[in-house]
Amino acid sequence: xxxxxxxxxxxxxxxxxxxxxxxxxxxxxxxxxxxxxxxxxxxxxxxxxxxxxxxxxxxxxxxxxxxxxxxxxxxxxxxxxxxxxxxxxxxxxxxxxxxxxxxxxxxxxxxxxxxxxxxxxxxxxxxxxxxxxxxxxxxxxxxxxxxxxxxxxxxxxxxxxxxxxxxxxxxxxxx
Numbered sequence: 316x317x318x319x320x321x322x323x324x325x326x327x328x329x330x331x332x333x334x335x336x337x338x339x340x341x342x343x344x345x346x347x348x349x350x351x352x353x354x355x356x357x358x359x360x361x362x363x364x365x366x367x368x369x370x371x372x373x374x375x376x377x378x379x380x381x382x383x384x385x386x387x388x389x390x391x392x393x394x395x396x397x398x399x400x401x402x403x404x405x406x407x408x409x410x411x412x413x414x415x416x417x418x419x420x421x422x423x424x425x426x427x428x429x430x431x432x433x434x435x436x437x438x439x440x441x442x443x444x445x446x447x448x449x450x451x452x453x454x455x456x457x458x459x460x461x462x463x464x465x466x467x468x469x470x471x472x473x474x475x476x477x478x479x480x481x482x483x484x485x486x487x488x489x490x
Contacts, residue, residue, distance in 0.1 A: 318355070380427075464478075
């Protein structure tokens with residue numbers, strides 16, 4: 316996914332929330348201004364992390380908080396899978412839940428709240444403005460020969476797994 320100017324601005328703004336170190340922020344701006352047109356956000360974050368360590372010091376560890384959310388989402392897995400299976404469109408519901416998992420990305424979010432995260436599961440219906448993209452995705456999957464999912468860490472991977480199960484149910488040719 317290519318970074319739009321608004322994505323780049325948001326990425327810079329998030330770095331500003333981490334620190335007011337002028338040299339670091341100057342380096343971040345330089346990285347963003349001179350990025351390849353095909354670069355993705357993961358590559359940008361890698362470059363930011365290297366600059367952070369150069370100017371500020373070691374990146375904070377997310378080990379303990381990741382374990383907390385891994386355990387939380389693992390404890391929810393069966394109930395979430397039941398909710399997916401009971402929905403009108405299990406694939407769409409699983410995809411929405413996988414998207415919810417992005418909330419617990421500690422490298423991106425400045426403040427992750429467990430209550431807010433859990434409340435996100437109260438509405439797992441696909442939004443109307445997403446339907447066209449979802450339909451296109453399904454059409455592409457029906458003619459595709461393979462599928463590559465780049466997963467994250469933390470509890471997100473559990474939600475990605477639930478999505479992949481539904482994808483496999485709908486498109487068994489990939490098995």
